[in-house]
Amino acid sequence: MDLREIKLFIEVADHMSFTKAAEHSYVSQPSLSKIVKKLEEELQVELFDRSTRHLRLTDAGKIVYQQGRKALAPLNELHILLDELRNLEIGEIKIGIPPLIGTLFFPEIARKFHADYPKVKLHLVELGAKRIATIVEDSQIDLGIIVLPADEEKFNVYPFITDEFVLFIYEEHPLANRNSVILNELKDEKFILFSEDFTLHDYVIKACNEAGFEPIVSYESSQWDLIVELVSSKMGITLLPKSIFYMQNHANVKMIPIKEPTLLWKLGIITKKDAYLSFSLKQLLNILIGT
Numbered sequence: 518m519d520l521r522e523i524k525l526f527i528e529v530a531d532h533m534s535f536t537k538a539a540e541h542s543y544v545s546q547p548s549l550s551k552i553v554k555k556l557e558e559e560l561q562v563e564l565f566d567r568s569t570r571h572l573r574l575t576d577a578g579k580i581v582y583q584q585g586r587k588a589l590a591p592l593n594e595l596h597i598l599l600d601e602l603r604n605l606e607i608g609e610i611k612i613g614i615p616p617l618i619g620t621l622f623f624p625e626i627a628r629k630f631h632a633d634y635p636k637v638k639l640h641l642v643e644l645g646a647k648r649i650a651t652i653v654e655d656s657q658i659d660l661g662i663i664v665l666p667a668d669e670e671k672f673n674v675y676p677f678i679t680d681e682f683v684l685f686i687y688e689e690h691p692l693a694n695r696n697s698v699i700l701n702e703l704k705d706e707k708f709i710l711f712s713e714d715f716t717l718h719d720y721v722i723k724a725c726n727e728a729g730f731e732p733i734v735s736y737e738s739s740q741w742d743l744i745v746e747l748v749s750s751k752m753g754i755t756l757l758p759k760s761i762f763y764m765q766n767h768a769n770v771k772m773i774p775i776k777e778p779t780l781l782w783k784l785g786i787i788t789k790k791d792a793y794l795s796f797s798l799k800q801l802l803n804i805l806i807g808t
Contacts, residue, residue: 520592522556523585525549526564530582533572556581608797609638613649613661615715617741618784621760622662622678629804637797645714645739653789659798662805664716665785672787675806680758682724682780684773685748697776704730707753709744712737717782721756724780745770758782 528538529549539546557564562577574582614623619641627639642652646663653661654671667674684703686693692702703725710732711717718737725732735753738744742765744755749767762772786805788794794802 520589522552523581524589525552526556527582527585527589529553529565529572530574530578535572607636608795609640610660610795610798610801611640611642611658612801613642613644613652613658613663615646615649615663616643616739617711617715617717617758617761618662619643620741620764621758626801626805630801634797634800639801645712646716647714650787653787656789656792659788659792659795660801661787662784663787664720665783667785667787671790673790675786675802677784677786677805679784680760680782682721682756682775682782683759683762684775685745685755685757685762686771686773687748687751688769688771689751690754692773693771695773697774699777700724700728700775700780701730703732703754704728706733707735708732709736709738709747709753709755710734711741711744712739714739717757720780724756724778728778756780 525538525542525544528542529535532538532541535546535549535553539549542549544552553564560577560581562581563575564578564581566573566575566578612623623641630637630639642649642658644652646661649658649661649663650667650672652658662677665674665676684692684698692698708721708725710721713719722732722734736744736747738747741757741761744757745761745765745767747753748755749770756775759772762770786802788798788802
């Protein structure tokens with residue numbers, strides 16, 4: 518039994534005539550009769566009472582007709598749903614964003630997209646960038662925003678935003694009145710970093726290593742606001758993107774540029790290579806790339 522057999526049976530039931538149903542469905546009457554007969558054999562019931570001049574549905578035929586209608590309803594609506602999807606009126610997009618990036622950019626992304634496509638749901642998954650790349654690759658989410666670089670053999674990569682790292686320091690610190698610092702000057706400081714699941718953890722450690730020292734890590738956290746809170750409480754210093762400074766509200770935390778080396782925070786959007794991109798996802802990409 519397949520959907521085509523059910524559909525043709527319903528055609529006969531609607532017209533109560535093999536002849537009219539054959540004309541309407543562009544199937545020959547003998548072929549239509551054979552299809553209905555085959556369906557009856559598969560279901561082991563008679564669908565039509567053929568003992569009278571006019572066809573009538575048997576009790577079994579009425580059940581198959583009703584359930585067949587229900588089964589075909591989603592297919593009958595398919596063209597409508599696809600039209601709505603093309604017009605971006607419905608749908609869901611799963612987006613992976615590290616908490617820091619989500620704080621900075623997701624509210625504006627959601628606002629812009631929702632203004633034009635209010636029926637498309639944006640499902641936010643907040644994880645470290647390392648895990649986001651993994652679940653994009655596993656097709657668990659549609660799109661991820663991560664810290665570059667990314668594996669271009671696995672992902673389509675779209676540049677998003679570039680920012681610079683700066684030093685976050687409490688105002689009583691001996692370096693707090695400096696106009697800029699060299700990274701190597703921080704070799705004896707206690708660093709507060711993102712936890713190991715986050716790309717920024719590895720990035721800061723690598724930058725310090727290249728500057729000639731191994732950073733002393735006193736605290737790790739998955740929350741940027743807790744990291745800044747710890748700096749405010751004189752528990753250490755941290756390196757974060759400059760845009761974070763304007764999100765925090767601790768009056769005793771200062772931002773100092775890093776003169777040497779220049780540390781850039783390069784964000785990119787990734788989608789899985791060769792994966793299907795829905796209409797709504799393509800439109801979201803257009804908004805993100807244009808941000």
